[in-house]
Amino acid sequence: MTDDVHEHDLHAYVDGTLPEPRRLEVEAWLAAHPADAARVQAWAAQNQSLHGAFDAVLNEPLPLALVRATRRPSIPAPFKTMAAMLAMLATGLVGYAIGLNAEQAPAAPVYFARDAAIAHTVFSPESRHPVEVDAAHADHLVAWLSKRVGTQLQAPDFRAQGFELLGGRLLAGETGPVAQFMYQDRIERRVTLYVRRAVAGNRETAFRHATENSVDVFYWIDGDFGYALSGQIGRQAIRVLADAAYAQLVTASVKP
Amino acid sequence: MRARPDLIEHLPRLRRYARALTGDVSRADDLVQDTLERALAKLDLWQPGSDLRAWLFTLMHNLFVNQIRVRRPHETAMEDALDEPVSGGQMDALAARDIHDALARLPEEQRAVLLLVGLEQFGYAEAAQVLGVPVGTVMSRLSRARERMRVMLAGGPAIKLKVVK
Numbered sequence: 001m002t003d004d005v006h007e008h009d010l011h012a013y014v015d016g017t018l019p020e021p022r023r024l025e026v027e028a029w030l031a032a033h034p035a036d037a038a039r040v041q042a043w044a045a046q047n048q049s050l051h052g053a054f055d056a057v058l059n060e061p062l063p064l065a066l067v068r069a070t071r072r073p074s075i076p077a078p079f080k081t082m083a084a085m086l087a088m089l090a091t092g093l094v095g096y097a098i099g100l101n102a103e104q105a106p107a108a109p110v111y112f113a114r115d116a117a118i119a120h121t122v123f124s125p126e127s128r129h130p131v132e133v134d135a136a137h138a139d140h141l142v143a144w145l146s147k148r149v150g151t152q153l154q155a156p157d158f159r160a161q162g163f164e165l166l167g168g169r170l171l172a173g174e175t176g177p178v179a180q181f182m183y184q185d186r187i188e189r190r191v192t193l194y195v196r197r198a199v200a201g202n203r204e205t206a207f208r209h210a211t212e213n214s215v216d217v218f219y220w221i222d223g224d225f226g227y228a229l230s231g232q233i234g235r236q237a238i239r240v241l242a243d244a245a246y247a248q249l250v251t252a253s254v255k256p
Numbered sequence: 257m258r259a260r261p262d263l264i265e266h267l268p269r270l271r272r273y274a275r276a277l278t279g280d281v282s283r284a285d286d287l288v289q290d291t292l293e294r295a296l297a298k299l300d301l302w303q304p305g306s307d308l309r310a311w312l313f314t315l316m317h318n319l320f321v322n323q324i325r326v327r328r329p330h331e332t333a334m335e336d337a338l339d340e341p342v343s344g345g346q347m348d349a350l351a352a353r354d355i356h357d358a359l360a361r362l363p364e365e366q367r368a369v370l371l372l373v374g375l376e377q378f379g380y381a382e383a384a385q386v387l388g389v390p391v392g393t394v395m396s397r398l399s400r401a402r403e404r405m406r407v408m409l410a411g412g413p414a415i416k417l418k419v420v421k
Binding site: 051 | 271379
């Protein structure tokens with residue numbers, strides 16, 4: 001029987017929530033009722049238009065203020081302001097006041113590693129939009145990210161270590177734009193390299209390691225750049241990639 | 257102390273919904289920020305195992321409704337006023353430039369339902385839970401929203417809708 005198709009059936013048809021037998025009944029109804037079919041087509045087109053108009057938001061650089069807001073320890077409101085002020089005094093950087101409390105007033109590099117780990121956690125599981133620009137357009141990707149970050153960047157080559165460049169994206173850091181390169185191996189494990197301009201005056205080059213929510217991060221500062229390599233492939237494996245990246249980037253920077 | 261759920265994986269989708277709901281980048285991110293603050297403050301009230309995404313959208317919806325009330329306290333009866341059938345003669349007045357324009361002209365309640373179902377792909381019962389209304393209300397708002405959108409978008413001279421099967 002198809003003479004009892006109601007309005008809500010038509011919506012459920014558009015939204016794909018009908019069980020199969022009912023879906024077939026509605027389809028038969030639509031074949032015989034062109035006015036309803038036209039409405040259903042228009043509604044489905046609306047759903048498509050909504051995705052067309054707003055899915056790009058999923059790909060946008062995440063404002064770090066929002067990322068930090070997901071991590072803020074919940075402390076009683078009266079102490080929040082005080083903690084933020086203490087943190088500002090401790091770091092001397094207003095930007096770092098967001099998301100801090102008094103017990104966490106460490107030096108900036110810790111935040112660098114944390115931000116890199118957060119960016120890794122956000123984007124590496126994405127199956128549809130892991131990168132903004134894919135590796136097929138590698139030259140364009142590097143040129144585009146270099147322009148946005150403000151200096152010539154280079155994407156290290158990890159093919160010898162079994163990781164192919166997947167692509168990259170631009171993120172919004174508090175000291176300016178940040179480039180994220182993403183790599184993937186044969187079993188689809190992903191690592192990300194997070195690159196931003198280093199804070200002026202910092203000439204430290206030692207590797208440092210941090211673990212943020214089970215993501216291993218190796219980070220170092222070299223000349224004008226801060227680099228952080230993040231992944232969940234084991235600390236030693238990340239270290240091997242970080243060594244490779246460091247060697248390539250140093251070689252590149254002494255080229256004429 | 258139990259493990260805190262990670263809110264970050266919900267951030268891109270909260271931003272998408274807020275952007276579509278408010279039609280404004282900074283207003284949307286402010287709404288997301290307020291939602292996260294509220295969520296962290298009330299995290300102890302969230303039932304582990306229940307749908308965190310639906311809970312976050314519920315918090316966002318409540319904040320959004322409060323903002324609307326503060327901004328425009330006199331518009332509560334709008335939905336009924338706009339519920340009249342639309343005749344052909346009104347088409348020109350209702351023609352929307354594009355989907356953004358059409359969305360902006362929907363009453364907030366209808367816009368929220370349309371976006372939760374059509375964009376965020378919540379089920380009708382989930383959308384009802386997020387909005388704090390019966391499922392029947394969700395269905396009637398969805399129906400009105402889709403019909404108004406159809407008329408507005410069909411009325412525009414340069415709109416080409418891609419038809420999907």
